[in-house]
Amino acid sequence: MSLLKREEWQHFVREVDWTYSYVDDEAVFPEWHSGTGKVPREAWLKWEEDYKVTYPEYVATQRDKESAAYAVKAALQRSSAFETLDEGWKSSTKMHFGGVALVEYAAVLGELKMARFGLNGAWRNMAAFGVLDELRHAQITTFFGHEFISKDPQYDWTQKTFHTNDWVPISLRNLFDGMMIAPNVVDLAIELPFTFETGFTNLQFVALSADALQSGDVNFANMISSIQTDEARHSQQGGPTMEILVEHDPVRAQWVIEKSFWGSARAFAALTGPAMDYYTPLEHRKQSYREFMEEWIVDQYIRTIEDYGLKKPWFWDEFMRGLDTWHHALHMGLWYWRPTIWWRPKAGVSKDEREWLQEKYPNWEKVYGDKWDVIIDNINANNVEATLPETLPWLCSMCHLPACNATQSRDGTWRVRDWPLNYDGKTYHFCTNACRQIWWKDRDNVNHETVIDRFLAGQIQPMDVGGILGYMGLTPDVMGDDPDYAAWTRDYVGRPATGLALTSAKSEES
Amino acid sequence: MKLFRRNHHQTESQERNEVDMTPEKTVQAFLTAFRLGDVESAMSVVDSAVDVDVFPIDLRAGGFDDLRGLLSEIVAAFPDLRLTVLNVIPADAVVTVELKVEGTQARDYLGVVNQKKHLDLDEAWRFTVVGGRITAVDVYWCQGQLYRRLAVKRVDQIAIV
Amino acid sequence: MTTTEPTSRSRTAAQVVSDFFDAYRNHDVEAMVDKCTDNADFSYVPFEMWGKQRVLRGDGKVQTIGKVIWTGLINSFPDLFNEVHTIDANEHGDVVVTCDIGGTQQIAWALAAPQGKKFCEPHLFIFHVDETGLIDKVKAYWNNAGINTQLGHLEVD
Numbered sequence: 001m002s003l004l005k006r007e008e009w010q011h012f013v014r015e016v017d018w019t020y021s022y023v024d025d026e027a028v029f030p031e032w033h034s035g036t037g038k039v040p041r042e043a044w045l046k047w048e049e050d051y052k053v054t055y056p057e058y059v060a061t062q063r064d065k066e067s068a069a070y071a072v073k074a075a076l077q078r079s080s081a082f083e084t085l086d087e088g089w090k091s092s093t094k095m096h097f098g099g100v101a102l103v104e105y106a107a108v109l110g111e112l113k114m115a116r117f118g119l120n121g122a123w124r125n126m127a128a129f130g131v132l133d134e135l136r137h138a139q140i141t142t143f144f145g146h147e148f149i150s151k152d153p154q155y156d157w158t159q160k161t162f163h164t165n166d167w168v169p170i171s172l173r174n175l176f177d178g179m180m181i182a183p184n185v186v187d188l189a190i191e192l193p194f195t196f197e198t199g200f201t202n203l204q205f206v207a208l209s210a211d212a213l214q215s216g217d218v219n220f221a222n223m224i225s226s227i228q229t230d231e232a233r234h235s236q237q238g239g240p241t242m243e244i245l246v247e248h249d250p251v252r253a254q255w256v257i258e259k260s261f262w263g264s265a266r267a268f269a270a271l272t273g274p275a276m277d278y279y280t281p282l283e284h285r286k287q288s289y290r291e292f293m294e295e296w297i298v299d300q301y302i303r304t305i306e307d308y309g310l311k312k313p314w315f316w317d318e319f320m321r322g323l324d325t326w327h328h329a330l331h332m333g334l335w336y337w338r339p340t341i342w343w344r345p346k347a348g349v350s351k352d353e354r355e356w357l358q359e360k361y362p363n364w365e366k367v368y369g370d371k372w373d374v375i376i377d378n379i380n381a382n383n384v385e386a387t388l389p390e391t392l393p394w395l396c397s398m399c400h401l402p403a404c405n406a407t408q409s410r411d412g413t414w415r416v417r418d419w420p421l422n423y424d425g426k427t428y429h430f431c432t433n434a435c436r437q438i439w440w441k442d443r444d445n446v447n448h449e450t451v452i453d454r455f456l457a458g459q460i461q462p463m464d465v466g467g468i469l470g471y472m473g474l475t476p477d478v479m480g481d482d483p484d485y486a487a488w489t490r491d492y493v494g495r496p497a498t499g500l501a502l503t504s505a506k507s508e509e510s
Numbered sequence: 511m512k513l514f515r516r517n518h519h520q521t522e523s524q525e526r527n528e529v530d531m532t533p534e535k536t537v538q539a540f541l542t543a544f545r546l547g548d549v550e551s552a553m554s555v556v557d558s559a560v561d562v563d564v565f566p567i568d569l570r571a572g573g574f575d576d577l578r579g580l581l582s583e584i585v586a587a588f589p590d591l592r593l594t595v596l597n598v599i600p601a602d603a604v605v606t607v608e609l610k611v612e613g614t615q616a617r618d619y620l621g622v623v624n625q626k627k628h629l630d631l632d633e634a635w636r637f638t639v640v641g642g643r644i645t646a647v648d649v650y651w652c653q654g655q656l657y658r659r660l661a662v663k664r665v666d667q668i669a670i671v
Numbered sequence: 672m673t674t675t676e677p678t679s680r681s682r683t684a685a686q687v688v689s690d691f692f693d694a695y696r697n698h699d700v701e702a703m704v705d706k707c708t709d710n711a712d713f714s715y716v717p718f719e720m721w722g723k724q725r726v727l728r729g730d731g732k733v734q735t736i737g738k739v740i741w742t743g744l745i746n747s748f749p750d751l752f753n754e755v756h757t758i759d760a761n762e763h764g765d766v767v768v769t770c771d772i773g774g775t776q777q778i779a780w781a782l783a784a785p786q787g788k789k790f791c792e793p794h795l796f797i798f799h800v801d802e803t804g805l806i807d808k809v810k811a812y813w814n815n816a817g818i819n820t821q822l823g824h825l826e827v828d
Contacts (some may be wrong), residue, residue, distance in 0.1 A: 023710040030735035032727060187725070252724040424784070424826045441723035443828065447779035565793045566814040599767055599797065601681070601759035606767045606797065608810075632716045634795050634812040636767065648769065650795045652717030653816035657827045665816050666825045 010054060016121035017045075033117040035184025039248040047120035047240045053233065058129055062136065062230075069140060069226040073147075076219045082151060087344055087483035088279035089215040094154050094343035096208060097145035098161035099168070099271055103176050104138035110180030110192050114237065117185045123237060130193075130234035137227050144223050153477045157342035164473030167340060167451045171270070171400035174448055175263045182444070186241060190253065191260035194238025197231050198304075200264045203296045204272055205231070211276070214284040246308045258313040259442070261301065262434050265319060266326070266399040268293075273327020274334055277357065278348035288360035290323045315434035322405065322432070324361050328368050329404040329416075336375075337389050338480040339465075340472055347482055349376070351491040367406050367414045377497035379489045390465060394418070395450035397428040398435035405431050533639030534600040537607060540637070540644060545593040549581045557643040566653040567620060577647060583620070588613025588629060596632075605637045611651075615660060621668050627660045681760035684800035688766045691798075691806065692755050698745045704738055707806040713737035714808075717815040720781060721828050733809055747785070748774030753794075760800075768796040772813075776822050783824035790821035 020028060025041065036044070111134050114127035145158030161169045179191045205228040212221035245253040276289040287295070298320075305312065313319070335345045349357075349372045357364045378386045393402035406414040419430040421440060430436035439445050451468075454460055460471040469479065536555050543551035553574070562572035569576055585591060590613050597608040611631045615624050631651055638646035654665070662668045677685075687706055694702035711733040718729025718740065729740060745751050751774035760766045773791030776783065792813050799808035819825070 027710050027732045027734060030731045032731065032736060032739070035725075037725070184725075249724075255724040424782075424824055442725075443782055444722065446782050447784050563793075565817070568817070597797075599761065599765045601761040601765060601767060604757075604759040604767060606759075606795070608797070632812070634716075634797070636769065636795060648793075648795065650793070650812035651814065652812070653814045654819065654827060655717060655719060655815070657816060658719070658721065663827055664825050665820050665827060 014122045035186040044119035047123050050236050065226050072222045088346040091343035092275040092279045097158035101141040101158050102162035106176050106180045107134040114185045133230040133234050154342050166472040174400050187256050189237050189241035190256040193235040195260040197235040254310050269326035270330045274331035333402045341480040344483040347488045350488040376489050376492050395452045396431035398439040403431035531642040533605050536639045537605040537637045547585045553578050557645045561646040564649040566651050587619035589616050607635045609633045622660045625661050678762040680762050684764045684766045685758045685760040687800050688798050700741045707733040712808045714810040716812050747778040747780040750774050764800040766798040783822045786823045788822050790818045792818045
């Protein structure tokens with residue numbers, strides 16, 4: 001007896017929809033989870049992935065990938081490669097491990113939801129592979145980060161981050177719960193595989209992989225590449241779902257993609273922006289964050305929405321303007337509130353670095369230069385104390401990131417603006433117009449308290465910086481600090497100082 | 511077999527009708543008149559001592575005039591009123607009716623400013639019928655749904671749009 | 672006043688529904704669900720969550736939507752109670768219940784933030800009990816604006 005050829009049997013295992021006799025379709029695919037909405041149920045029969053994978057093929061490929069990644073790791077574990085890595089690069093990896101390891105686990109739950117409630121057998125089949133992928137990503141990311149705990153306790157936050165009430169994971173939990181845990185599977189497929197994985201994960205993974213190689217971190221580059229090859233496969237759940245949704249309910253398709261694009265863009269400005277434009281050593285930078293976003297996100301996004309006949313989002317101008325400001329402000333915030341993060345943020349504002357920033361962002365000196373000058377002068381006057389936080393920044397009720405975006409007024413001045421909204425007797429504050437608009441349209445975040453809300457409600461005790469750090473789970477051995485103050489302040493030693501904190505400190509001393 | 515206790519207020523002719531009038535038929539008569547916008551005919555099968563609860567407008571232990579007032583207001587505010595009976599559940603003296611009420615707002619209604627919005631509201635009316643007359647009515651609908659459809663933003667500012 | 676004898680079908684149906692409310696009063700969601708068929712229909716008419724492109728309605732099955740809503744309510748209102756006023760059943764297995772449901776809010780419920788406030792609101796439930804004595808339909812009406820007002824949530828959405 002000869003074996004059947006793949007094409008002769010694959011449709012049997014791909015298309016496993018059958019007719020139910022004991023229960024009806026709503027019982028098996030409840031609207032809350034399956035979310036067909038205005039799309040006729042039978043429309044999902046057309047769902048088809050671009051390329052098909054069988055379980056034996058999947059297992060064989062994954063086995064090879066795992067062997068390769070772990071073999072490199074084993075080889076490098078015996079070398080002293082880690083000790084030679086730049087602190088800025090290490091910070092990027094700490095941020096990545098902590099910010100990503102458990103998001104991969106959340107993605108397992110998202111894929112499981114699609115594997116159960118996806119409206120077509122082939123879709124559920126693809127999602128089952130997606131589950132296995134994400135499980136592997138959660139494991140490999142946790143395992144690779146875990147290796148360094150003995151060398152640096154900040155790596156312990158690889159696994160710990162998402163179990164804390166630090167403001168960064170609260171923001172990320174908020175984003176990814178909304179993207180992976182809460183939505184019905186149609187929205188989920190648009191938000192996660194379509195918008196986030198096809199768009200943004202590319203940026204994080206391709207860029208980080210390149211940066212890792214530049215920085216000499218072969219192990220990390222290898223891990224990232226190993227993960228990225230899976231994304232290409234399971235992210236194809238997004239395309240066929242999008243095609244069907246656009247055909248029957250383009251307004252919903254437009255809204256879901258816009259909402260998840262915006263949320264992803266905010267998170268990336270906080271995590272990828274500073275890593276690319278400040279933490280990566282100058283000699284290793286190939287592109288600015290803005291250039292990278294333009295090439296990998298903007299162009300691709302515009303192509304995608306045109307392909308599907310959708311409109312440019314209403315927030316497009318605000319998003320494009322934000323490429324020049326968001327991540328610079330967030331970087332300054334991360335640096336200033338450095339005790340609240342689990343990596344060592346490099347300020348990265350030496351003269352050479354500032355020249356590079358000014359070249360890439362023509363308004364950089366005007367908007368951010370003078371603030372850094374105050375910080376620099378205080379550092380050079382041995383007044384590091386004045387550069388440490390005593391209060392909390394206001395956090396946006398939508399993205400939960402600091403509301404610190406400067407926009408240019410008509411008179412040419414740059415000011416950090418607040419977008420407030422009164423709702424149910426309370427005033428909410430937002431970092432951007434689009435965050436406010438998205439919050440208002442869906443109200444998904446109405447009962448999600450920011451760290452500020454919690455602080456003001458007395459949930460954080462004692463109500464001081466020590467109490468806040470304790471609430472966030474930060475211990476002295478992991479609190480972030482600049483790894484090398486001299487690296488970016490020595491260029492300015494001896495210049496006339498104008499920082500206010502310096503003046504008052506000096507006069508009090510004399 | 512249903513047995514009816516004689517109501518001493520009733521005339522001989524009403525008494526004759528009652529034998530044929532099941533509680534369900536009484537309610538149908540009420541609804542048919544209501545559907546046609548004929549409030550007085552609808553009220554003709556309602557007992558003068560009727561006990562009326564209209565929970566969404568916080569009317570508890572109201573009477574005949576309250577019910578007539580409500581029907582009149584609905585009919586006047588929605589001249590193109592469409593009443594669809596979705597389900598009638600008779601259970602002895604109690605008849606429960608599920609209704610869909612549709613119409614376009616044409617004047618202020620229950621304090622809501624007229625914005626010519628379309629109303630589309632599922633309601634449940636629970637009638638008690640004794641001796642061929644409606645002696646109690648409990649009315650349920652969600653005022654939140656009504657406000658949403660009539661474009662009211664806040665429950666404490668229903669006249670501000 | 673009607674004085675017909677209740678049939679055994681209507682007696683059984685009324686009893687099952689009464690047991691259902693006892694289980695609800697005991698916060699025993701599993702027991703509530705056990706009184707329903709696997710495929711029992713569920714509809715909480717006033718339950719509507721309006722997002723920009725999504726309206727989440729309280730429609731579906733007891734096993735999928737009903738269970739979620741009941742569990743959520745008990746979580747958000749740990750002292751959730753019901754007081755049944757009337758149970759009327761007929762020989763077709765239809766059961767109509769009037770009751771008050773209420774409780775004190777501890778956790779956010781839908782768009783209402785917890786302010787520790789209490790609510791108590793009249794509800795009308797319509798059940799259908801099949802010939803085997805299991806509930807195969809649960810439907811309810813009430814005024815959500817009434818609940819939200821009592822909880823201090825004054826926005827319509």
